[in-house]
Amino acid sequence: MDIKVDEKTVIVFDLDDTLYNELDYLRSAYCAIAKELNPKQWENLFAQMFSMYRNKENVFQYLTATFKVDKEILITLYRNHTPSIKPFQGVLPLFKAIQDKKGKLAIITDGRSKTQRAKLTALGIEDYFHKIVISEELGTEKPDKKNYLSIEHAFKDHKYCYIADNVRKDFISPNKLGWNSIGLIDNGLNIHSDSFLYFTEEHLPKTFVKSIIDIKIL
Numbered sequence: 001m002d003i004k005v006d007e008k009t010v011i012v013f014d015l016d017d018t019l020y021n022e023l024d025y026l027r028s029a030y031c032a033i034a035k036e037l038n039p040k041q042w043e044n045l046f047a048q049m050f051s052m053y054r055n056k057e058n059v060f061q062y063l064t065a066t067f068k069v070d071k072e073i074l075i076t077l078y079r080n081h082t083p084s085i086k087p088f089q090g091v092l093p094l095f096k097a098i099q100d101k102k103g104k105l106a107i108i109t110d111g112r113s114k115t116q117r118a119k120l121t122a123l124g125i126e127d128y129f130h131k132i133v134i135s136e137e138l139g140t141e142k143p144d145k146k147n148y149l150s151i152e153h154a155f156k157d158h159k160y161c162y163i164a165d166n167v168r169k170d171f172i173s174p175n176k177l178g179w180n181s182i183g184l185i186d187n188g189l190n191i192h193s194d195s196f197l198y199f200t201e202e203h204l205p206k207t208f209v210k211s212i213i214d215i216k217i218l
Contacts (some may be wrong), residue, residue, distance in 0.1 A: 001182060001209045003161060004218045005103035010130075010155045012148075014164030015109035015116060018184055019212075020123060022191045024085045026053070032081035033074060037067045079115045083122040090213035095128045097217035106131040106151050108162070110141045110169075131155070143172035152177070163215070167195045167203045174205075181205035182215065 005011065016022040027050065034046040052059045060074050098105055107129050109116050113136045120126040131154045135141040138150060151160060161180040164170035174181045183205035186193060198204075209215055 001207060001214055002216045002218050003180075003182075005098055005101040007102040008158050009098075009101075009103040010106055010151060010158045010160050011098050011103055012106045012108055012151055012160060012162045012179075014162070014166070014170055015107055015119060016111070017165045017186075017190045017192070018163060019091050019125065020085050020087050020119075021187070021189045023189045025083050025119065026191070028084045029078040029081050030059075031084070033063070033077050036077060037063065037069065079112060080118075083119055085119065085122050087123045087125060088212050090211065090215075091125070094212055094215055094217065095125070099128075101217055103217075104130045104155055104158070106133070106154070108133045108142065108147050108151065110135040112136045142169045145173045145176065148173045148177055148179070162205075164205075165190060166192055167198045167205070168192065171205045172202055175202065181207075183208045184212070185210050187211070 003011070013019060016025070030049045030053070031042070031046050034042040034049060038045045049059050049063075052062060060071050063069060063074055064071050095105060105128050107120075111134060113134050116134045117126070117132075120132070126132070131151060133147050133150050135147065138147055140146045148162075152158075159180070160174070160177070161182065162171065162174040163182045163184070165184040165186065167183060171181050171183065185208050186195065
């Protein structure tokens with residue numbers, strides 16, 4: 001998939017399951033929780049937690065009952081831990097290719113400010129972006145047009161392209177606003193795997209690619 005980029009182009013990215021696998025964040029959080037609850041045998045606990053998650057068991061319910069810990073403490077540990085995550089192959093070269101063509105980079109992501117910014121820091125990509133839109137900071141979540149219009153207001157009279165993965169909510173507003181859009185096909189590890197329910201013109205991107213490395217900058 002080729003994208004023509006110049007100084008009047010803004011390439012906007014989603015974060016979770018677009019620039020890295022969100023499942024890796026979950027695994028990282030489970031490791032942090034396991035180390036907190038059972039420091040001497042955290043590997044065993046982590047393995048059990050992840051297996052329970054894969055089988056759709058209530059992990060936090062098990063932990064609160066077994067370790068007599070309040071659920072809110074577990075949620076805080078999950079959201080506020082320092083994540084151990086890496087960007088997908090091809091992400092950094094793509095960013096640099098956009099920069100070389102004088103294009104702008106931005107991000108639109110749903111989630112809590114502290115959590116999402118910790119992910120950006122852990123991935124080592126925060127400084128690449130000219131504009132970061134996080135739902136908690138703005139007060140609205142995708143598919144609300146406000147999140148996308150904040151990009152248009154920051155970069156007036158530009159061309160916009162949104163690269164994301166979740167057809168349930170990511171592409172509705174870009175389609176209405178006349179943006180270009182690219183959908184990343186689930187690599188088998190996406191947190192949300194129900195995209196087949198939303199294969200309508202309203203929800204679908206202009207095109208799909210299998211991975212970030214399939215996007216070429218002209």
